[in-house]
């Protein structure tokens with residue numbers, strides 16, 4: 001059978017979820033696939049690696065909005081993925097993915113009860129923060145990711161399956177793709193264009209170079225910079241995340257890091273104005289006075305937000321895409337990757 005030459009652009013959570021779904025499938029065993037994987041962290045830093053990376057329903061109720069419906073589907077797919085990992089003893093914080101609890105203060109839950117599910121009370125004694133030791137908290141399940149470790153783990157799994165199935169895989173980790181047209185990709189530098197049967201664009205906020213994505217001015221959406229603080233702090237062996245004082249506070253026990261976020265700024269910003277940033281940092285440490293600000297540094301990721309916070313996936317000619325992961329990329333990635341995979345495989349099976 002003639003080989004099916006595909007290009008996957010991006011190394012963020014959507015690309016990796018798609019590659020994982022693809023290599024797991026029977027389709028990949030039957031077809032003679034050649035996978036070409038392009039990304040460039042220097043030129044286009046992945047949002048995935050600059051993210052607080054919590055997957056959660058956050059109490060969302062069904063039948064409230066389209067995004068809530070999608071979150072439920074995303075959550076169900078993630079739970080299936082976690083069960084698969086559990087069977088293989090791989091759901092483990094050492095792999096950058098773990099089950100944890102997400103806490104909200106009770107007044108927030110009550111204020112939003114019209115659209116949020118009542119959360120459960122949990123024994124709070126096991127958590128280390130003094131200000132948490134009262135009855136003011138409600139919790140729900142979440143998955144916490146350490147994005148770099150999870151990225152490495154998933155890629156290792158993907159490579160193992162690629163070898164087992166004898167699938168050709170070529171990786172170009174610092175190649176900038178500047179455009180796609182019909183079945184060709186164009187690269188920066190002196191590289192000649194290349195032909196592919198199918199092209200998968202999972203480029204996050206860097207979509208504007210690819211006109212075949214069918215993004216027009218109306219549906220273009222917003223670019224939003226998310227800024228957060230990250231620092232080494234030891235708070236025990238139990239990871240957790242909480243919403244408090246209009247901020248999210250996450251503790252990853254594997255890396256002994258606290259992340260506090262996020263301040264959102266619209267547009268393609270290199271760095272927010274210093275005075276504005278300083279004000280936000282000062283207010284953050286006032287809310288958490290027990291933290292030593294010396295150990296914290298600022299991180300920033302770029303998100304893509306579409307109308308009604310709804311991501312878009314689809315196919316235009318031979319180009320497949322997922323856009324607008326916004327604040328839910330980790331919750332939705334495996335579900336949307338599966339949808340794109342179905343679109344693609346159905347083309348060849350029908």
Ligand SMILES: Cc1cc2nc3c(=O)[nH]c(=O)nc-3n(C[C@H](O)[C@H](O)[C@H](O)COP(=O)(O)OP(=O)(O)OC[C@H]3O[C@@H](n4cnc5c(N)ncnc54)[C@H](O)[C@@H]3O)c2cc1C
Pocket residue numbers: 009010011012013014015038039040041043044045046047048049050051052053054055175176177178202203204205206207209225226227228261262300301302303324325326327328329330331332
């Ligand atoms: C501060 C912050 C906090 C967040 N918190 C959460 C959270 O708690 N939960 C959650 O679910 N989501 C969260 N998100 C959102 C989540 O991180 C994103 O939705 C997700 O990472 C998007 O993944 P992606 O694969 O679409 O894009 P990216 O991770 O941005 O990946 C894009 C990839 O494409 C490559 N690329 C792009 N253009 C080119 C090109 N022309 N040539 C070569 N390579 C290219 C890049 O190098 C990169 O590898 C947060 C985001 C931020 C910024």
